Amino acid sequence: MVIYLPELSADPSQFPSPDRALSEPDGLLAMGGDLSVPRLQQAYQQGIFPWFSEGDPLLWWSPSIRATFEPDTLKINRSLRKQLSKSQYRVLLNQHFAAVVQGCSEPRPSQAGTWILPPMQQAYLELHQAGLAHSVEVWRDDELVGGCYGVQTGLLFCGESMFNREANAAKVALCALQYQLQRFGGGWIDCQLMNPFLQQLGATTISRADYLQRLSDLGQDSLAPGCWAATELPESWWYE
Missing domain, CATH: 3.40.630.70 (Leucyl/phenylalanyl-tRNA-protein transferase, C-terminal domain)
Structure with a gap:
């Protein structure tokens, strides 16, 4: 299955709206960016968190059920x-x-x-x-x-x-x-x-x-x- 994800810009405040997250896999929202303090702070304030495995790109999630x-x-x-x-x-x-x-x-x-x-x-x-x-x-x-x-x-x-x-x-x-x-x-x-x-x-x-x-x-x-x-x-x- 091919997945197309938005790639984050250099602006740490810019994330796609969580309601644009995929249903399969559930909650996958975007890729890229970095793990800087400003970006992580913005992510949590918007209901988004990073989660990725070794060898994967940096992935961001907002699951449909919390x-x-x-x-x-x-x-x-x-x-x-x-x-x-x-x-x-x-x-x-x-x-x-x-x-x-x-x-x-x-x-x-x-x-x-x-x-x-x-x-x-x-x-x-x-x-x-x-x-x-x-x-x-x-x-x-x-x-x-x-x-x-x-x-x-x-x-x-x-x-x-x-x-x-x-x-x-x-x-x-x-x-x-x-x-x-x-x-x-x-x-x-x-x-x-x-x-x-x-x-x-x-x-x-x-x-x-x-x-x-x-x-x-x-x-x-x-x-x-x-x-x-x-x-x-x-x-x-x-x-x-």
Whole structure:
């Protein structure tokens, strides 16, 4: 099948309208451009994200269906509460961003490779240094066992990826993420594409049109200052 895609210009603000995305493969919108901070910032503000594999051109996507968590929808189940009550995990924010991205880039057992290639890792590190991308880090003693990272756009956190090095660590990261966002006036999490793990945790799907309206509404406001200060969550965060 031959696919014809618009190629992005040098202007980082110029993207095709998301409603021009292909239906097959779902959401494929454009190619080319770069991964500069201004272009990535513009992309997320328009409901678009990059996703490509080694050997592919730089591809941009806006899927017809998005997976999201509304505020206060991620719940900690009984078994995980038992683990947390034993102080098995420490949760840090924005202290080891590069290590979280590296963890997310490690191939899963069911995958032959990774889409978080070195150029992507560098691009999101630069977003982090610009104060736009953030990480949640789950530690057991001195070992990073899980985490997630993404881009804050107004009151919406656009999640990029997460990882586990032991069971439940990614779930801890997601629950801690929503806890922190809600403390500072947010709580909305975009997870891009639905999968069984997210569905089990309570994610719901919305159409592209509804997502773009939500993005527009949430983009009019911002989290209270200090949400993404490099810190450690209190030991009892999961009680609240």
